[in-house]
Structure formats: structure tokens, C-alpha cells
Amino acid sequence: MNVVIVSDSHGLTAELAQIVSRHRHEADLFIHCGDSELPAEADELAPFVVVRGNCDWKAAFPDERIEEADGVRFFVTHGHLYGVKTSLLRLYYRAKETEANVVCFGHSHLAGAEQINGVLFINPGSIALPRGRKEKTYAVLTIDKDQAFVQFYDVTGHPIPGLAQTFSF
Template sequence: MKRVLIMSDSHGNVENMVTAVEKENPDMIIHLGDCVTDAVRLNNRFPQITFANVPGNCDYSDGKTEKVLNIDGYKVLICHGHTYNVKITYLPLECHAREIGVDIALFGHTHSVFYDTHNGVSLFNPGSIGAPAWGKAPSYGVITFDKENDVMKMDVMYLE
């Protein structure tokens, strides 16, 4: 079983990410882009925690805008979402996720929380830890992966 902290769109607010890590004590941290430099600073602060990240549309990228991870037996796509036009529709991301056979696609970019399971694929956007949309509180996700008991539990948390 793994408890994974998912954050996106920090936009310079490393302190909110530190607060989330200290509150959740995760086994792994995933940063979904905007800003990669924040992700590096967080990883340097908590080097003992397994870490993965991808760049966003506000980051320099060498073209590797997504990764597929194996987390406790689940196949997980991580991306920022901008290359799938998630501000307009989730369908291209869902189709790609089904095509590559992942269990869940994690993405950001919209600065708004979204989660749903459709056609056998879960989509999860934890919102923004640094610059949330429409005056909402900063948010992040916590996913518990437990393949042995066939559990993938997604929670959205807010910093008040």
C-alpha cells in the first residue's frame, strides 16, 4: 500500500507544498507541473520521500511532458494536461489513457479540482496548491494505492 501526495500548479508557493507534505506524511510525492523549480526545491527539502514530476506549460521542457509510473501495481499516467487541451475537454486525455492502458491519469493545468472514472479509466486533477481558481482554497490530492485489496482511494484536501 502506498499513500501518494499529488500537487500541481504551485507557481512559486513552495511553502503550501511543504505544509501539505508535513500534514500528510506521504510515501511518495508527485508534482504535475507549473513550476518545475518548485518541485526541485520540494524534493531537496524532503529527499527521503520518493518523488516524480513532469513539466507544465509554464516550464521549460525537453519534450518529455508525461510519464507512466507503476505505483503499488497500478499503472499511472502523470502529465500537466495542457498537451491534451484539458481546459476545453477531458476526452483526449481519457482516450490516450485508455489507449496506453493506465488505471488513472493525473493532471493539472486548470487550477480546478476534477475527478471521475469513465470507461474504466480514472481522471484526477488535484487543483492548484499555489494559485487556485476563482478564489478557492489551495488544494492537493492524496491517493491511497493498495492493489492487494483492489483499492485506489482518491481524496481532495484543502489548505485553509
């Protein structure tokens, strides 16, 4: 299973369309972790499971979503309601409440992945305004049996060296 995860696109449309076009034949699920700043009916968001970010004032997206694919439970939120810039603790507790295997979130614009007590947390960074690095990033999660592989890409589709990680699942 392949899952494309983006966040914090802040009004970008061409970039979202390019990411979908690039991965449409391999992705089983597209996730947008909020701050799209686009209307809910925007064509560029149609392939995505989308949540509301702190900058999504007009669109009627939910604050969080639970999606299941191939037996994997995803908890998707933007992160601002869980204080992710300070700690993942509140988000971890919510993941446990929802029995999520994978948590996808944004808000901090910092690309990264880590596993805490069996729960995989993925922040794809930002395809508009990255922090902590120059590349505008998104992530692709590949799950095969008991392995989860997270690869980060720049907005043009080039893998970012040193950010890929494999986790036991």
C-alpha cells in the same frame, strides 16, 4: 497505497515542503503535475515525480511520465498538451495507449476526480491559484484492494467537505 498529488504550485516552495512533511510517513508516492516554476534541482521537488507544465520554461522535466506502484499504473502529465480545459477525451485515449489505471493532471486549476471506462482521472487543483473554489487544493489517493478513495485537502491540510469520492478499482 497512498499517493499525494499536487499541481500548479507556481513558484511556491514552503507549501510544497509542508505537504511533504505532513504526509511523508504515509505516502508511497508524491506526484507533481507541472507548473511548479521551480528548477529541476529544487529541494522541494526532490520527493516528487514531476512533469513539465506550460509555465515550466526553464526546467528540463518530461512532458509526461508513467509510474507504477503496487501494481497500479499512473500516467502523469500537466494537461495542456491534451486540451483538458475543453475535454478529457484526448487524455483518455492517451491513458488507454499507456494502459494507465490512474491519470494525474493539472492545468485547469479545477480540483476534481472522475472515472471514465475504468480509468480514474484526478486533477488536484492548485495550491497557488485555485479556480472554481476558494480553497488552494491538493489530493491524496488511497487505494486498498479494489477501492480507490480520493480526498482533497486545502493547503493547510484540512479535508475539504463534499469533494471526497470513492471509486471501484
